[in-house]
Each structure stands twice: as C-alpha cells, then as structure tokens.
Amino acid sequence: MASRNPVHSLPEKIHSLLGLKSNLTSSWVKSVCNIIRNQPSQGQSTETHLTITNFEINSCSENCDDDDDLSNAASNIRDELAILTAHINELNKQRRQVLNEFLDLKGNIRVLCRIRPITIGENFGRFRPVVALDSSNVHLRLTDNKSKSYSFDVVFHPGSSQDEVFTEVEPVIKSALDGYNACIFAYGQTGTGKTFTMEGTPDFPGVVPRAIEALFKQAMDSNHVFLFSFSMLEIYMGNLKDLLIPQPAKAMDPLSPCLSIQTDPKGGIEIENLVAIQVSDFNQALKLYRLGCRFRSTASTNCNVTSSRSHCLIRISVTCSGAPERRRETNKVWFVDLGGSERLLKTKAWGRRLEEGKAINLSLSSLGDVINALQTRKGHVPYRNSKLTQVLKDSLGKDSKTLMLVHISPKEEDLCETVCSLNFATRVRSVHLGNTDSTEERQKEVATIKLQQKMKMIEVERQDVRMSIKKLNEELEKLTGTTQSSSEKLDADNLFNDLPQANLETKRSKTRNIAAAPSSQVPRFMRPTICSRRKSGPEHLTFEEKVKFPARRRRPMNHHAKSVNFPVKDTSENNSECSISRNSCLVALKMKRSADVETEYSQDLSECDIKENIMLISGYS
Numbered sequence: 001m002a003s004r005n006p007v008h009s010l011p012e013k014i015h016s017l018l019g020l021k022s023n024l025t026s027s028w029v030k031s032v033c034n035i036i037r038n039q040p041s042q043g044q045s046t047e048t049h050l051t052i053t054n055f056e057i058n059s060c061s062e063n064c065d066d067d068d069d070l071s072n073a074a075s076n077i078r079d080e081l082a083i084l085t086a087h088i089n090e091l092n093k094q095r096r097q098v099l100n101e102f103l104d105l106k107g108n109i110r111v112l113c114r115i116r117p118i119t120i121g122e123n124f125g126r127f128r129p130v131v132a133l134d135s136s137n138v139h140l141r142l143t144d145n146k147s148k149s150y151s152f153d154v155v156f157h158p159g160s161s162q163d164e165v166f167t168e169v170e171p172v173i174k175s176a177l178d179g180y181n182a183c184i185f186a187y188g189q190t191g192t193g194k195t196f197t198m199e200g201t202p203d204f205p206g207v208v209p210r211a212i213e214a215l216f217k218q219a220m221d222s223n224h225v226f227l228f229s230f231s232m233l234e235i236y237m238g239n240l241k242d243l244l245i246p247q248p249a250k251a252m253d254p255l256s257p258c259l260s261i262q263t264d265p266k267g268g269i270e271i272e273n274l275v276a277i278q279v280s281d282f283n284q285a286l287k288l289y290r291l292g293c294r295f296r297s298t299a300s301t302n303c304n305v306t307s308s309r310s311h312c313l314i315r316i317s318v319t320c321s322g323a324p325e326r327r328r329e330t331n332k333v334w335f336v337d338l339g340g341s342e343r344l345l346k347t348k349a350w351g352r353r354l355e356e357g358k359a360i361n362l363s364l365s366s367l368g369d370v371i372n373a374l375q376t377r378k379g380h381v382p383y384r385n386s387k388l389t390q391v392l393k394d395s396l397g398k399d400s401k402t403l404m405l406v407h408i409s410p411k412e413e414d415l416c417e418t419v420c421s422l423n424f425a426t427r428v429r430s431v432h433l434g435n436t437d438s439t440e441e442r443q444k445e446v447a448t449i450k451l452q453q454k455m456k457m458i459e460v461e462r463q464d465v466r467m468s469i470k471k472l473n474e475e476l477e478k479l480t481g482t483t484q485s486s487s488e489k490l491d492a493d494n495l496f497n498d499l500p501q502a503n504l505e506t507k508r509s510k511t512r513n514i515a516a517a518p519s520s521q522v523p524r525f526m527r528p529t530i531c532s533r534r535k536s537g538p539e540h541l542t543f544e545e546k547v548k549f550p551a552r553r554r555r556p557m558n559h560h561a562k563s564v565n566f567p568v569k570d571t572s573e574n575n576s577e578c579s580i581s582r583n584s585c586l587v588a589l590k591m592k593r594s595a596d597v598e599t600e601y602s603q604d605l606s607e608c609d610i611k612e613n614i615m616l617i618s619g620y621s
C-alpha cells in the first residue's frame with residue numbers, strides 16, 4: 001500500500017517492527033538494520049536521517065549482541081552435548097564388552113551355592129556337616145574322619161542376605177538387556193530354600209522381583225525403548241500349564257489345555273498358546289507374578305509344608321528394535337524354580353505325591369544330562385528327553401547366559417541329598433576343588449578382579465557424564481526456553497536413576513509417545529492394522545478406509561468384545577502380531593499390535609482386571 005508520507009513512513013514502520021523484536025530473530029533484526037542503513041534519503045536532511053538510523057542501529061546492535069550471545073551460548077552447549085552423548089555411547093559399548101568378557105571368563109554357566117539356615121526347632125545333627133569355608137568353597141564332613149570339598153563361583157553362607165544373592169545375579173540381567181537369552185534356575189533338595197531365593201517374601205523379596213525391577217531400571221538407563229512381556233508356566237507331571245490362566249476350581253470343570261512346544265526354523269523355541277502379557281512397569285509385572293504364584297501346584301510333604309510339586313518357569317521377553325548392537329531383537333530371560341529333588345523313601349510319598357516326585361526327579365536328571373553334554377561339548381545334546389530341557393533349549397546353549405543356584409541343607413540327616421546336589425552342581429560347573437588349584441585358575445581370578453575394577457570405573461565415569469549432560473540440558477532449556485531434541489532428551493531421561501518412580505513415569509511417557517507417534521514414524525510392525533483401527537473407532541480410519549469399511553452397527557460392548565482389546569499372545573519373535581487362537585470353543589481373538597497394546601497398558605491394571613481378562617481370553621468367563 002502506498003504511503004502518504006514516504007519520508008517518515010519507512011523508519012516509523014521499521015521502528016514499530018523493532019518494537020516487536022522479542023519475537024524476531026537476530027538475523028532478521030540485522031537485515032532490517034542493513035535496510036535502514038542503505039535507505040536513500042528522500043527529501044529528508046541527511047543529518048536527521050542519520051540520527052534516526054543511528055538510533056535504530058545502536059539499539060538494534062545492542063539487542064543483536066544479546067541475541068548473538070544467547071545463540072552462541074546455546075550452540076556451544078549443543079556442541080558439548082553432542083560430544084558428551086558420543087562419549088556416553090562409547091562408554092556403554094565398553095561396559096557391554098567388559099561385561100561380556102567378565103561373564104565369558106566366569107563361564108557361560110555359573111554355579112552359585114546357597115546354604116539354608118537352621119530354622120527354629122531344627123538341629124544340625126551330631127556334628128555340623130556343612131561348612132562354608134570361604135566365599136567360593138564348601139566343606140562337607142561326611143564322617144568323623146572323612147570330608148570332601150566343593151568349589152563354586154560363589155558360596156552363600158546361611159547368614160547371606162537376599163541382596164547379596166542378587167548382586168551375583170545382576171550381571172546376567174544386564175546381559176539380557178544386551179540381547180542375550182538368559183536362564184537363572186534354582187536347584188536343590190526339597191525344603192532347602194529354592195522358592196525363598198527365587199520368590200522370597202514380602203519383607204525379603206527374592207531374585208525374580210528384584211531382577212524384574214532391575215530390568216525396568218536398566219532399560220530406563222539406556223537410550224533405547226524396550227518392550228517387555230511376561231509369561232508364567234509350570235511343568236507339572238511332564239505337562240506344561242499356563243499359570244496366568246486360572247486352573248479349574250472343581251473336579252467337573254474342564255481341564256485347561258496343555259501347552260505344546262514349537263521350534264522355529266532358526267531353532268528358537270516358542271510355546272504355543274502361552275499367554276504373554278506386555279508390561280510397561282515393574283508393578284504390572286509384579287502383579288502378574290503374584291497372580292501366577294497363586295496358581296502354582298504346591299502340597300505339604302514330610303519335608304516341606306509348602307513343597308512345590310512342579311517346576312515353575314517365568315519368562316520375560318525383551319524386545320528392542322533399532323539397536324543393532326544387541327545380540328538379537330527379541331530375547332528372553334527365564335527364571336526357573338525347579339521342583340525339589342527328593343528321595344522318595346524319605347518323603348514317604350505315595351499316590352499322586354509319589355508320581356509328582358518321580359516326574360520331578362526324572363526331568364532334573366535330564367537337565368543334568370543336557371548341561372553335562374553342553375559342558376563337555378558333546379555333539380548331541382539330549383534336549384528332547386524332558387519338557388523342561390525342551391523349553392529351555394534356546395536359553396541353555398553357548399550363546400546364552402546361565403546361572404544355577406544350588407541349594408543345600410545344613411543338617412546331618414540331609415547329608416546324602418546334599419552330596420547328590422553338590423555332585424550335580426559340580427557336574428554342571430565341571431570343576432572340582434581337587435583340580436582347581438592351577439595357575440590357570442589363579443590367572444582367571446586376577447583377570448576377573450581387573451575386569452570388575454574396570455567395570456566400576458566405567459560406571460563412575462558414566463554417572464559423571466550423565467550428570468554433565470543433565471546440567472547442560474537444563475542450561476539449554478533455560479537459555480532457549482524450549483525442550484531438547486529427542487536424542488538429548490533421552491540422555492536427560494537417563495539421569496533419574498535414583499528416582500525409580502520418576503523413572504517409570506518417564507518411561508511410560510516414552511512408550512506412550514511411540515503409540516501416539518504418527519504411523520510413518522514408528523516401525524512397520526508397530527503400526528496398527530486397518531482392522532485394529534476400525535475397532536478403535538471411525539476417527540482412527542483414513543478417509544479411504546472409511547469409504548471402504550463403512551461403520552457397522554455394533555453390538556453393545558460385552559465381555560468378549562472387551563477382551564479383544566487385551567494384549568495377549570506374542571506369536572512371533574519380532575512381536576509383530578499378537579493373537580490368541582486357543583481352540584474353537586474359546587474366544588478367537590486376532591491381532592493387536594504393539595502400539596495399541598502400549599496405549600492400553602499405560603492404564604493402571606488392577607489385579608481383578610488382569611484376572612478377568614485372562615479368564616475371558618481362556619474361556620472361563
């Protein structure tokens with residue numbers, strides 16, 4: 001629009017615009033100053049024009065300088081952040097390498113031994129037959145003048161705490177996040193404390209709850225987003241039973257179907273129809289674990305009032321896409337509370353209890369054979385001899401981390417069983433104390449200590465770098481008044497290690513973001529199908545899809561419809577499609593992809609919800 005007074009209008013306009021400079025960038029202000037400077041005087045005295053422009057330029061350059069300082073400071077911080085992020089990634093890599101070297105040195109199969117304390121009212125017997133010599137040797141007094149010693153990776157004396165036990169388990173959990181299959185199992189005579197070690201009590205939580213918590217915590221600590229799914233089953237008298245599905249309460253109720261084991265072309269093991277529930281935080285996983293524990297088969301025997309009559313297996317599947325440094329995209333961690341080995345003469349079991357005991361002993365001996373074949377590198381490994389070894393096949397081999405916790409009783413009357421258990425554990429470890437005093441063993445020990453020290457140093461440095469990244473991110477936020485880019489933010493998220501709850505919240509929002517992200521930004525397998533979008537409502541469909549699939553009149557929401565939204569079976573290794581196809585009489589459910597599952601699971605699930613949904617899925621509604 002033409003100006004009525006061209007002489008005054010331009011500086012005035014520019015002046016008024018400069019008044020808005022808080023919203024303008026420094027480069028914009030600079031170029032405006034240049035325009036003013038180059039503006040030819042039109043009938044105005046040169047002096048006046050210069051006064052105006054000089055005023056503008058001066059005030060402008062002051063502001064420009066401020067803005068320049070700000071943007072310089074911000075870009076310096078960004079540069080520093082980039083360097084620190086690269087450094088922390090390098091430290092993560094080093095940590096992984098050291099951990100692997102450490103575990104390799106210790107052997108892919110590590111054996112720890114725990115001695116149960118004497119409980120009130122119990123006696124050791126004539127003499128104290130079991131003595132923990134030091135942190136890796138157990139001494140057995142067989143008779144007055146005969147004794148035997150055994151050596152293990154670690155020996156826990158009767159006073160050892162649950163915390164001490166978990167410290168030794170933790171490296172395996174770290175490996176699980178690096179994509180390795182892992183298997184942690186408790187072995188031993190009935191009543192020696194396997195369930196106490198694995199499950200623990202509310203006051204003294206055991207390995208499983210601690211490990212799950214550590215998995216979630218360490219996942220927070222990483223730059224990647226992990227998906228976890230939880231399954232629980234028991235092997236009872238040679239049959240696999242899903243522990244997340246309530247067992248029939250009455251004798252007349254139909255038996256829940258037994259699960260079958262499938263091997264995929266790559267040798268991976270999958271259990272057909274096993275319920276796998278995606279969990280997005282520790283509390284959800286814990287609820288499911290407690291639920292599963294309630295359905296375990298236990299009974300009172302001569303040796304233990306709450307004796308486990310089966311092998312209980314907990315599986316956590318870990319999926320992380322876009323992390324090539326991980327061993328595999330989806331891996332699993334097994335926690336196994338084995339049934340107690342028992343001398344049937346001693347337990348005086350008969351009928352069903354006798355059969356249970358026999359089944360447990362048989363599969364334990366198969367497990368021993370498998371581990372022995374693995375240790376001696378025999379060509380044929382007899383996995384097929386029991387359901388237990390079939391299930392654990394891909395988590396017991398050379399490419400996985402195995403930890404066995406052998407439990408023994410301190411009592412004289414249990415000496416026979418103690419010798420059996422220690423012999424079995426020694427067979428697993430393939431090292432007997434008599435042969436271990438070699439230079440090679442000592443060198444190994446020194447190397448292990450060095451690696452542990454290196455690991456500590458890396459951890460300390462990681463903490464320092466993380467703190468620096470956090471501070472820089474805060475400064476940057478103050479300077480720019482905006483939040484950081486996603487990669488910087490991920491690093492900042494790592495810093496809340498000491499605040500588990502805050503961590504979980506952050507993680508939840510991370511996973512929610514994935515679900516909420518536009519389809520093109522998430523991997524293909526995580527995007528919802530047309531079908532799932534239709535189920536979520538017409539607003540989730542594209543225009544073409546709405547035309548192609550016009551809205552149908554829906555039946556009122558009943559329980560079965562509700563159960564469609566429940567994330568369940570993970571039928572494929574890459575987690576791409578979750579479905580349930582139990583058998584024809586049950587609700588046939590199809591689909592639900594990870595993204596949908598995440599959204600639904602970010603809601604708080606009550607135990608009732610879980611139970612109800614599982615019942616619906618399994619047809620017990």
Ligand SMILES: Nc1ncnc2c1ncn2[C@@H]1O[C@H](COP(=O)(O)OP(=O)(O)OP(=O)(O)O)[C@@H](O)[C@H]1O
Binds near residue numbers: 116340341
């Ligand atoms: N380290 C320990 N500290 C305190 N109590 C323990 C410890 N180990 C075991 N116990 C107690 O001993 C009893 C038997 O333990 P638990 O049921 O864990 O044995 P188990 O090996 O799992 O037996 P089973 O094979 O028959 O199931 C329990 O009452 C348990 O609380």
